[in-house]
Amino acid sequence: AQKVTQAQTEISVVEKEDVTLDCVYETRDTTYYLFWYKQPPSGELVFLIRRNSFDEQNEISGRYSWNFQKSTSSFNFTITASQVVDSAVYFCALKEPGSSNTGKLIFGQGTTLQVKP
Amino acid sequence: DTGVSQNPRHKITKRGQNVTFRCDPISEHNRLYWYRQTLGQGPEFLTYFQNEAQLEKSRLLSDRFSAERPKGSFSTLEIQRTEQGDSAMYLCASSPGGGGGNSPLHFGNGTRLTVT
Numbered sequence: 001a002q003k004v005t006q007a008q009t010e011i012s013v014v015e016k017e018d019v020t021l022d023c024v025y026e027t028r029d030t031t032y033y034l035f036w037y038k039q040p041p042s043g044e045l046v047f048l049i050r051r052n053s054f055d056e057q058n059e060i061s062g063r064y065s066w067n068f069q070k071s072t073s074s075f076n077f078t079i080t081a082s083q084v085v086d087s088a089v090y091f092c093a094l095k096e097p098g099s100s101n102t103g104k105l106i107f108g109q110g111t112t113l114q115v116k117p
Numbered sequence: 118d119t120g121v122s123q124n125p126r127h128k129i130t131k132r133g134q135n136v137t138f139r140c141d142p143i144s145e146h147n148r149l150y151w152y153r154q155t156l157g158q159g160p161e162f163l164t165y166f167q168n169e170a171q172l173e174k175s176r177l178l179s180d181r182f183s184a185e186r187p188k189g190s191f192s193t194l195e196i197q198r199t200e201q202g203d204s205a206m207y208l209c210a211s212s213p214g215g216g217g218g219n220s221p222l223h224f225g226n227g228t229r230l231t232v233t
Contacts, residue, residue, distance in 0.1 A: 004159075009157075033219050035221065037224075042226060043206065043226050043227045043229075044224055044225065044226045044227070045160070045208065045210075045222075045224035046224075047221040047222070047223065050219070050221055052219070091159050091160075093159075095219065102148075102165045102167075102172060102173050103148055103150075103165070103212055103219065103220065103222070104150060104162045104165055104173065105160075105162070105222060106162070107159030107160050107161070108159050109157070109158055109159050110157075110158070110159050
């Protein structure tokens with residue numbers, strides 16, 4: 001079965017600390033896509049990154065970085081030097097290109113990050 | 118790119134009433150999705166349209182729920198005879214048609230439904 005697990009329900013850090021959000025996924029397919037989304041208090045899910053299963057290179061975008069490890073089925077997200085504006089709920093999601101190829105996503109439960117000043 | 122627009126933002130209704138939500142996707146996107154998100158959970162897939170065709174429905178979409186996308190542009194989600202368990206955030210998303218369905222989904226702000 002396809003599944004995404006974000007074991008950390010809530011994380012609280014002080015501004016400028018680094019923080020890592022964990023994501024573990026389960027899938028039968030060898031070809032798949034993983035995503036991270038941010039949901040600020042306004043409610044809109046904001047796309048952060050997409051990674052396909054054939055690209056295991058880690059990615060860095062400013063203060064954000066992602067560590068994809070197929071061996072452990074993990075796709076973790078690190079925020080360096082966190083800021084108050086990073087406070088949000090973060091979701092990891094899995095998309096499987098099955099025969100229907102709908103593009104639908106399976107989301108984890110989300111991790112609420114609170115960055116205190 | 119004006120983004121995905123959803124109306125209303127909030128809806129309070131009494132149990133047993135019917136409600137309808139509207140979603141206007143990004144204009145050049147032909148894929149449209151409805152998701153439901155309850156408190157403390159991730160969004161759950163409800164249904165998917167490619168242009169005007171509804172191609173997939175989740176088992177979560179009971180017969181009280183119906184979605185349409187009559188001209189392949191905006192979409193509506195109707196819930197008949199609402200129940201308290203329907204209280205949730207209803208999210209709409211759209212994506213371009215290319216890329217084999219691997220393009221990121223663009224989400225709207227959602228419609229928060231409260232059934233009293």
